[in-house]
Amino acid sequence: MLKRLVGGWLGLALMVVSSLACAEPAHYKIVTGPERGTYIQIGQDLSKWVAQPAGIDLEVVASKGSAENVQRMRFEPGVKLALVQSDVYQAYIDMANAGNADAGTAIRPLRLIMPLYDEEINVVVRADSPLKTFADIKDKSISVGLIGSGTAQSATTLYHLMFGQAIPEQNVQHLSNEDALAALIVKKVDVAIIVVGQPAKLFNDMNPELLQQIRLLKVDQAAPETARAKQTYFPATIRATSYPNWLKEDVPTLTVKAFLVTYDYGLRDTVGNLNHFADSLCANFDNLQEHGHPKWKQVKLELPTLVRGWKYYSPVEKHLRACLANKSAAINATAAQAAPKPRPTCSDQERLLLLCK
Numbered sequence: 001m002l003k004r005l006v007g008g009w010l011g012l013a014l015m016v017v018s019s020l021a022c023a024e025p026a027h028y029k030i031v032t033g034p035e036r037g038t039y040i041q042i043g044q045d046l047s048k049w050v051a052q053p054a055g056i057d058l059e060v061v062a063s064k065g066s067a068e069n070v071q072r073m074r075f076e077p078g079v080k081l082a083l084v085q086s087d088v089y090q091a092y093i094d095m096a097n098a099g100n101a102d103a104g105t106a107i108r109p110l111r112l113i114m115p116l117y118d119e120e121i122n123v124v125v126r127a128d129s130p131l132k133t134f135a136d137i138k139d140k141s142i143s144v145g146l147i148g149s150g151t152a153q154s155a156t157t158l159y160h161l162m163f164g165q166a167i168p169e170q171n172v173q174h175l176s177n178e179d180a181l182a183a184l185i186v187k188k189v190d191v192a193i194i195v196v197g198q199p200a201k202l203f204n205d206m207n208p209e210l211l212q213q214i215r216l217l218k219v220d221q222a223a224p225e226t227a228r229a230k231q232t233y234f235p236a237t238i239r240a241t242s243y244p245n246w247l248k249e250d251v252p253t254l255t256v257k258a259f260l261v262t263y264d265y266g267l268r269d270t271v272g273n274l275n276h277f278a279d280s281l282c283a284n285f286d287n288l289q290e291h292g293h294p295k296w297k298q299v300k301l302e303l304p305t306l307v308r309g310w311k312y313y314s315p316v317e318k319h320l321r322a323c324l325a326n327k328s329a330a331i332n333a334t335a336a337q338a339a340p341k342p343r344p345t346c347s348d349q350e351r352l353l354l355l356c357k
Contacts (some may be wrong), residue, residue: 025055025056025057028051028057028059028079028081029080030047030058030061030081030082030083031076031082032063032082032083033065034062034064034177035062036178036200037177037196037202038119038196038197038198039197041201041292042116042258042292042296043083045292045293046081046288047059049287049292050277050280050281050288053284054276054279058081059078064148065145065150065152066085067147068149069084070082070089070092070106070261073261073263074106074107074109074110080262080270080274081113081260081261084261085119085257086259089107090232090307090309091157097309109263109264110261111262111263111264111312111314113259113261113278113312113313114260115259115260115299116259117258117296117299118234118255118298119150119195119196121154121158121193121195121253121255122196122216122253123192123216124191124193124194124214124215125190126185126187126214126215127212127215131190131191131217133218133219134158134217134218134219134226134229135225136217137159137217138162138163141173142155142167142172142173142189142192143173143189143191143192144156145174145175145176145193145194145195146174150256151177151195152174154193155193155195158229158233161228161233162225162226163225175189175192177196178202180192180193181194181202181210185210185213191217199242211246216247218251218253219235219253221252226254234254234255235253235255236255237251237252262316265313275319278315278316278320279319281320282301282320302324303321303324
């Protein structure tokens, strides 16, 4: 039964995927993030393990981050997929609902494919800094990330939530992640806020001597600033095992969700290709978790209920829900096979003749 359920569905999906390999591939782009960030590695995994088997030549494009990705997803030819942070997506929706026509034009036609993983908020200071927790960054000079990046949105939203005000203009610098760390070390800024999924190449590729000149601030769970930040962000931990050459212990922090996003396409060929992408995503999900970036191990193949204003891309949603239903049936079949079978009831005569086992 299990083999028929799993083999039947996966066999059909893989037949479709393998047949596409012989066809002329569609040429699409996915916009991700900085070269040494996590988004670009996630995009590379999707290109190799999902798009290629689905007959799609998916070009992985670096970007400043989420806000730029929303704009490019909406307006740049060839961009069919994007990686976007949840707080950036929600900020666009909020601005659209408040009457900003440009925000509405950008966000309303966009659709979600699925949630991915949590990205940790790294609040970095110099090793000799007197600052201890997130609550200590008020009125300090801060690099919040490049304009157009998800980091910039997260950093400014986080500060506003914690302190009830915007970062003073004279205290803000919009630097790339690499430049922010360099500025931090030479004391041009007090704090660098970097949103990236662990383990990040940004930190693991750093010169060990430079790495020892910086450290991470912790979230104080008892602080009122933290309680206010949790209106949008969620508790998380940056693990010492993610950065063995840097961290001596785990660091409590906050996190933001990453989503895979597309457009509300109606053209038959595009719809068909994205449906094949969805089938391949389901069929090759184990490969992503086994061979892709470690963050894939935190991704669940599921479609949770969305908050108001957020919508899944309907054609892909149908394919993924069919996949989830088949996987659920397979799990139930496995449980049924593993369950002990009830012993047959014996009559008194069968017991006397030793016919009961």
